[in-house]
Amino acid sequence: xxxxxxxxxxxxxxxxxxxxxxxxxxxxxxxxxxxxxxxxxxxxxxxxxxxxxxxxxxxxxxxxxxxxxxxxxxxxxxxxxxxxxxxxxxxxxxxxxxxxxxxxxxxxxxxxxxxxxxxxxxxxxxxxxxxxxxxxxxxxxxxxxxxxxxxxxxxxxxxxxxxxxxxxxxxxxxxxxxxxxxxxxxxxxxxxxxxxxxxxxxxxxxxxxxxxxxxxxxxxxxxxxxxxxxxxxxxxxxxxxxxxxxxxxxxxxxxxxxxxxxxxxxxxxxxxxxxxxxxxxxxxxxxxxxxxxxxxxxxxxxxxxxxxxxxxxxxxxxxxxxxxxxxxxxxxxxxxxxxxxxxxxxxxxxxxxxxxxxxxxxxxxxxxxxxxxxxxxxxxxxxxxxxxxxxxxxxxxxxxxxxxxxxxxxxxxxxxxxxxxxxxxxxxxxxxxxxxxxxxxxxxxxxxxxxxxxxxxxxxxxxxxxxxxxxxxxxxxxx
Amino acid sequence: xxxxxxxxxxxxxxxxxxxxxxxxxxxxxxxxxxxxxxxxxxxxxxxxxxxxxxxxxxxxxxxxxxxxxxxxxxxxxxxxxxxxxxxxxxxxxxxxxxxxxxxxxxxxxxxxxxxxxxxxxxxxxxxxxxxxxxxxxxxxxxxxxxxxxxxxxxxxxxxxxxxxxxxxxxxxxxxxxxxxxxxxxxxxxxxxxxxxxxxxxxxxxxxxxxxxxxxxxxxxxxxxxxxxxxxxxxxxxxxxxxxxxxxxxxxxxxxxxxxxxxxxxxxxxxxxxxxxxxxxxxxxxxxxxxxxxxxxxxxxxxxxxxxxxxxxxxxxxxxxxxxxxxxxxxxxxxxxxxxxxxxxxxxxxxxxxxxxxxxxxxxxxxxxxxxxxxxxxxxxxxxxxxxxxxxxxxxxxxxxxxxxxxxxxxxxxxxxxxxxxxxxxxxxxxxxxxxxxxxxxxxxxxxxxxxxxxxxxxxxxxxxxxxxxxxxxxxxxxx
Numbered sequence: 007x008x009x010x011x012x013x014x015x016x017x018x019x020x021x022x023x024x025x026x027x028x029x030x031x032x033x034x035x036x037x038x039x040x041x042x043x044x045x046x047x048x049x050x051x052x053x054x055x056x057x058x059x060x061x062x063x064x065x066x067x068x069x070x071x072x073x074x075x076x077x078x079x080x081x082x083x084x085x086x087x088x089x090x091x092x093x094x095x096x097x098x099x100x101x102x103x104x105x106x107x108x109x110x111x112x113x114x115x116x117x118x119x120x121x122x123x124x125x126x127x128x129x130x131x132x133x134x135x136x137x138x139x140x141x142x143x144x145x146x147x148x149x150x151x152x153x154x155x156x157x158x159x160x161x162x163x164x165x166x167x168x169x170x171x172x173x174x175x176x177x178x179x180x181x182x183x184x185x186x187x188x189x190x191x192x193x194x195x196x197x198x199x200x201x202x203x204x205x206x207x208x209x210x211x212x213x214x215x216x217x218x219x220x221x222x223x224x225x226x227x228x229x230x231x232x233x234x235x236x237x238x239x240x241x242x243x244x245x246x247x248x249x250x251x252x253x254x255x256x257x258x259x260x261x262x263x264x265x266x267x268x269x270x271x272x273x274x275x276x277x278x279x280x281x282x283x284x285x286x287x288x289x290x291x292x293x294x295x296x297x298x299x300x301x302x303x304x305x306x307x308x309x310x311x312x313x314x315x316x317x318x319x320x321x322x323x324x325x326x327x328x329x330x331x332x333x334x335x336x337x338x339x340x341x342x343x344x345x346x347x348x349x350x351x352x353x354x355x356x357x358x359x360x361x362x363x364x365x366x367x368x369x370x371x372x373x374x375x376x377x378x379x380x381x382x383x384x385x386x387x388x389x390x391x392x393x394x395x396x397x398x399x400x401x402x403x404x405x406x407x408x409x410x411x412x413x414x415x416x417x418x419x420x421x422x423x424x425x426x427x428x429x430x431x432x433x434x435x436x437x438x439x440x441x442x443x444x445x446x447x448x449x450x451x452x453x454x455x456x457x458x459x460x461x462x463x464x465x466x467x468x469x470x471x472x473x474x475x476x477x478x479x480x481x482x483x484x485x
Numbered sequence: 486x487x488x489x490x491x492x493x494x495x496x497x498x499x500x501x502x503x504x505x506x507x508x509x510x511x512x513x514x515x516x517x518x519x520x521x522x523x524x525x526x527x528x529x530x531x532x533x534x535x536x537x538x539x540x541x542x543x544x545x546x547x548x549x550x551x552x553x554x555x556x557x558x559x560x561x562x563x564x565x566x567x568x569x570x571x572x573x574x575x576x577x578x579x580x581x582x583x584x585x586x587x588x589x590x591x592x593x594x595x596x597x598x599x600x601x602x603x604x605x606x607x608x609x610x611x612x613x614x615x616x617x618x619x620x621x622x623x624x625x626x627x628x629x630x631x632x633x634x635x636x637x638x639x640x641x642x643x644x645x646x647x648x649x650x651x652x653x654x655x656x657x658x659x660x661x662x663x664x665x666x667x668x669x670x671x672x673x674x675x676x677x678x679x680x681x682x683x684x685x686x687x688x689x690x691x692x693x694x695x696x697x698x699x700x701x702x703x704x705x706x707x708x709x710x711x712x713x714x715x716x717x718x719x720x721x722x723x724x725x726x727x728x729x730x731x732x733x734x735x736x737x738x739x740x741x742x743x744x745x746x747x748x749x750x751x752x753x754x755x756x757x758x759x760x761x762x763x764x765x766x767x768x769x770x771x772x773x774x775x776x777x778x779x780x781x782x783x784x785x786x787x788x789x790x791x792x793x794x795x796x797x798x799x800x801x802x803x804x805x806x807x808x809x810x811x812x813x814x815x816x817x818x819x820x821x822x823x824x825x826x827x828x829x830x831x832x833x834x835x836x837x838x839x840x841x842x843x844x845x846x847x848x849x850x851x852x853x854x855x856x857x858x859x860x861x862x863x864x865x866x867x868x869x870x871x872x873x874x875x876x877x878x879x880x881x882x883x884x885x886x887x888x889x890x891x892x893x894x895x896x897x898x899x900x901x902x903x904x905x906x907x908x909x910x911x912x913x914x915x916x917x918x919x920x921x922x923x924x925x926x927x928x929x930x931x932x933x934x935x936x937x938x939x940x941x942x943x944x945x946x947x948x949x950x951x952x953x954x955x956x957x958x959x960x961x962x963x964x
Contacts, residue, residue: 012787012846012937013577015509021581022508026501029588030494043600050604058612058843061850065581068844072585076837079601083591091598094831096590098492102500102544106551108583108789109508111575112562119570121522122558125529133537150629151831161679175683176655192809193830199807200640200828202681204654304831308491310587311833328678330671349679351672352573352630352783354790358555364537365547367491371540458491 021065022105028069029101032077033084037459040436041085043078050079081439086459089468090441092248092276092406093456097308099366103359104310114353115345124344127357130364131315134303137369138281141294146317147344148356152275153193155300155316156242158348160184160197162298162323163240163269172327176202183231185209186242187219189249191273194242203239216401217252217445219243225262238268245290246277249443249452250399251406253277257292264295272296275314276456277404279306280380282373286404306379306405307372308458309359321347379405379455386453386465395476399445405455408445411476422449424481431475438468500544501584507548508580511556512563516938519915520564522557529558560918565938568947569920571727571755571885572935576787578845582838583789593832594824603823606836610794613782613839616848617760620773625796626823627835631754632672634779634795635721637827639663639676641777641802642719642748651806655681661718662710664688666698666733668726670752682718695880696731696924698722704741717747724769725756728922728931729878730885732756736771743774751775754793755935756883758785759859761852765883785858785884786851787937788838800826858884858934865932865944874955878924884934887924890955901928903960910954917947 013021053075082088084095114123131146149155165171169179176182182203186194188210198208209227211219228238241263243254256272263270272293278301280286281293293299297319304313318324321342329346345351363372383405390396390409400408411425426449429442441452453468492500532554561567563574593602610625628634644650648658655661661682665673667689677687688706690698707717720742722733735751742749751772757780759765760772772778776798783792797803800821808825824830842851862884869875869888879887890904905928908921920931932947 015513018512018577018580019505019509021578022501022505022584025581025584025588026498026505029501029584030498032588033497034494042597045600047596047600048604050601051608054605054608054840058616059847061847063844063847065578065845068841071844072837072841076601076605077589079599079604080589080591081597081599082589083599084589094590094592096587098497099500099544101497101584101587101590102504104587105501105504105508105580105584108575108580109504109511110556110559110561110563111573111580111789112559113573113790117526118521118560120558120560120562121524121526122529122555125527125558126533126555129530129533137537150833151829153828153830157828164681171681171683172678173684175660175677175686176681177658177660177683179656181654181656196807196809196828196830198654199651199809201679202643202650202655204650204656205652207654310590311592311831312829314831328675330675330678349632349636349675350630350791351632351675352790352793354629358551361533362547362551365542365550366544368538368540368542 024065024069028073036082036084037086039082039085041082041087041439042433042436043080045079050075084457084459085439086457086461086464087438087468088457089453089455089460090439092305092454094305094311095308095457095459096310097363097367097458099362100309100359103362107355107358110355112355114355115351116343120355123355123357124342126361127344130357130360131317133364134315134360135317138278138301139287140299140317143319144299144317145321146315147347148360149314149316149348150312151314152191152273152300152302153196154348155314156193156271156273157197157200158316158324159271159298159318160201160240161327163271164201164203165327166269166323167237167239181207181236182239183207183209183236184240184242185211185224185227185238187211187213187244187247187254189213189217189247189252190242190244191248194273217247217250219254219259221255221258221262224259228262228266228268232266238266240269240271242271242273245272245274245293246404249445250408251277251403252400253289253403256290256296260292260295270296272299275300275302276305279303279372280376280404282369283377303360303363306376306456307363309363313356313360375458382460382462382465383407383455386455386469389469390472393473395473399450407453408443408450410448410450413481416481418448420481424479425449425451427479428472428475431479432468432471435471438464438471440468503544503548507552515561515563516565518561518564520561520566520918521912521915522559524558529554563936563938564918565936565940565943566917566947567936568932568934568939569918571784571933573784573790574787574936574938575789576842576846576937578841579788579838582841586834586837589834591834593834594830595822599834602834602836603821605840606823609836609839609843610796612843613794614796616851617757617780618766619796622798623778623796624800625794626826627839628793628795628827629791630793631670631752631779631781632675633827634793635672635750635752636676636679637795637803638750638777638779638797639680639719640806642750643680643682644806645748645802646716646718660686660715662686662688662715663719663721664690664703664706664717665721666690666692666723666726668692668696668728668731669721669723670727673721673752696726696729698733698738700734700737700741703738707741707745707747711745717745719748719750721750721752724751724753724772725883728924729887730756730882731879732768732882735769735775739771739774749775751778754779754781755784758782758851759855759883761848762856782839782842785855785935786842788842792835792839854937861939861941861944862886862934865934865948868948869951872952874952878929886932887922887929889927889929892960895960897927899960903958904928904930906958907951907954910958911947911950914950917943917950919947
């Protein structure tokens with residue numbers, strides 16, 4: 007019996023060549039595929055079969071099955087008409103980097119378990135820090151997602167705010183509270199649940215008319231909690247909220263957290279990279295006062311999933327909350343062992359794709375893409391409202407536009423249905439994929455530009471589809 | 486200004502060809518590289534430079550820098566002499582799968598955000614379940630690492646054991662406890678810290694002479710806690726502990742957890758795949774009674790990092806502890822939205838590499854590799870003790886051997902130093918990489934076979950280096 011049924015170098019070369027050609031072809035034709043698939047639940051599973059094969063299949067047939075049964079059932083995040091959520095498209099160099107990451111297959115849990123993987127990660131994170139203009143007092147690492155980064159920051163904040171949390175746990179200790187705006191991402195709430203603080207610990211601070219957290223409301227909430235014996239653990243401000251990409255007034259919020267001695271975390275997962283643009287830098291004022299910041303290169307910068315950068319000013323509370331070094335992993339190396347910051351022990355070599363991206367595109371190229379996306383979004387917003395059917399539901403922020411079809415004197419409920427129908431029809435067309443949100447209790451359409459593949463013509467197409475759908479589906483019913 | 490500084494199809498083809506050739510060449514020559522690099526902390530960072538480039542660099546130069554400055558500083562997890570920790574080598578098909586994952590770049594957070602990604606994941610997980618002989622009542626998903634999987638299980642268990650944890654948090658509630666053996670992985674302790682249970686919540690249950698948790702000690706600990714008003718949240722049993730690969734008596738432990746109504750989690754991260762072998766199946770007796778099980782295809786099965794499978798019998802407590810569906814992600818689809826199970830919202834298309842592995846290797850091929858590794862480890866253990874210098878420090882279990890150089894009447898402290906020196910010398914040789922652990926307070930050497938690249942001759946080489954080092958470094962000092 008052979009040691010393993012692995013491939014010969016020739017077989018690997020053949021498979022890589024086929025996969026590479028498939029990749030190039032996919033990027034060429036993805037714009038012609040329906041961005042959201044028409045597939046009923048369970049169809050892909052049935053096509054794949056019920057049982058694993060006993061014997062190897064040739065790669066050619068597997069690739070054909072992948073193309074026929076799997077790719078036809080994907081939502082194409084790399085489609086140029088993908089304007090939903092926040093985009094997470096993949097720049098070409100990141101694909102090549104992922105191949106190299108898989109080739110070396112190292113585990114960056116300790117410096118010792120792959121010194122260069124830790125050092126590339128720290129280099130790439132520091133390059134990003136410089137590119138977005140944060141001071142050298144910040145360092146950090148790469149986690150999978152912003153949810154994990156925010157959770158990790160909350161554990162550090164919990165340790166500082168609580169009483170002997172690491173040793174004694176939360177039971178028997180004081181109640182802790184987390185503050186974030188009504189508009190912040192669900193990951194803040196989920197982090198509080200996971201951290202054992204409970205749903206009740208989350209204070210949803212009210213926002214102003216532009217969906218920005220009100221500093222005086224934050225101050226009042228903290229003051230009230232303190233009076234009631236509740237300890238404030240963390241404030242999470244957002245630069246680029248999920249619904250409208252609004253920007254919390256971080257400088258004013260930082261003054262509040264500083265006064266009360268509360269941890270300030272900034273969620274800049276989507277918008278963070280825009281700090282590379284001098285003309286946008288002002289929107290980030292105050293974030294250098296944060297204790298921790300998360301930004302996701304796998305969103306707007308175009309590294310593939312997953313690549314979420316957590317930056318912090320002081321590593322000590324992160325280590326205090328979680329670091330454990332079992333005997334079988336003890337080492338005498340000086341460099342940071344990144345597994346001590348965060349929950350996961352095994353760590354992919356995520357730094358490589360960010361480093362490759364900087365090298366292959368350059369900061370000017372990266373910034374240019376962001377600038378172009380913002381211009382496209384602003385231009386699209388202008389043309390959206392020109393027709394008189396759509397109105398902006400929030401100020402355009404970064405590359406995100408919230409809007410709603412509206413007619414004078416219409417019933418808001420009927421208008422909600424109208425907008426819902428418009429979205430369904432546009433998305434069913436397969437050429438554009440938009441999402442929705444809720445603002446002030448109303449159903450709102452949402453378009454966010456952030457894909458490396460999106461050009462003006464794809465926005466033209468989306469706008470045309472929106473106007474056509476709004477026209478055909480009048481609020482009174484199908485036209 | 487162009488929309489983006491991304492590559493043309495020709496540039497992508499050229500870079501993929503170079504990276505593919507590099508990959509094939511790396512797999513050919515990795516056995517000739519020192520498995521653990523000689524690199525002082527900071528050298529790689531200095532070589533990469535302080536600042537990100539403004540302008541793009543040609544890929545050829547970047548690949549050359551990668552090879553010269555980064556690869557020379559890696560610990561080579563795909564080296565055939567990698568016998569440390571638990572192996573995490575990469576089968577060739579998994580490399581190709583990662584290329585395809587990066588090419589499509591989808592996010593499997595909701596069924597809707599990529600239906601096929603969710604369905605491939607569920608198919609691959611079910612194939613693994615069948616392969617290891619677990620009943621169809623188990624389903625699951627893929628997370629990054631076993632630490633995350635165990636943490637996720639603990640959150641579900643915490644919800645069931647506590648009092649309104651999701652809504653009210655742990656403060657004010659009863660103290661909870663987690664039970665695991667003295668030999669279990671640090672991730673259990675880390676999970677308890679992250680979950681807010683505190684270090685004090687972790688009961689390290691004593692083990693027998695073969696490093697297996699004692700069921701009667703577990704029963705006594707739970708009984709004592711209950712008498713003191715402490716609520717047992719979870720028992721974590723291990724099949725294949727980190728130090729010795731020992732197997733907790735899961736059937737007997739399950740009887741204890743059933744009697745007390747406590748969640749049983751089984752950590753089979755390393756050894757789980759061995760349940761594919763009929764001759765090993767008996768060692769897994771009782772694991773079908775667990776509430777949750779983790780096994781890592783990225784360890785012994787040869788998918789690339791990261792691929793950790795969490796199986797559970799009932800999804801409800803997982804959803805109860807964490808599920809949140811914000812408006813902007815609401816959908817009306819029936820299939821499971823996997824982001825509701827676990828902390829991370831964004832999810833890589835990890836199912837593909839496991840599916841590709843099953844298709845490209847087949848269950849017979851996968852099982853054959855595991856069987857061969859176990860035979861190699863048993864054979865190596867036999868030859869190790871033959872020379873009279875080394876003694877087994879634990880029973881050989883699966884493909885893991887714990888041993889120690891020992892001489893009659895020697896001072897144990899001096900013997901510890903001797904073993905430490907032996908390990909340093911062998912690892913410095915660059916041909917084999919072993920690790921160590923502590924058993925009964927003594928320093929113990931550890932060899933684990935699990936790489937798809939390791940053949941008999943690599944074990945011969947490691948054994949020869951061990952015997953030579955033991956000979957040259959007598960306990961009395963350098964020979």
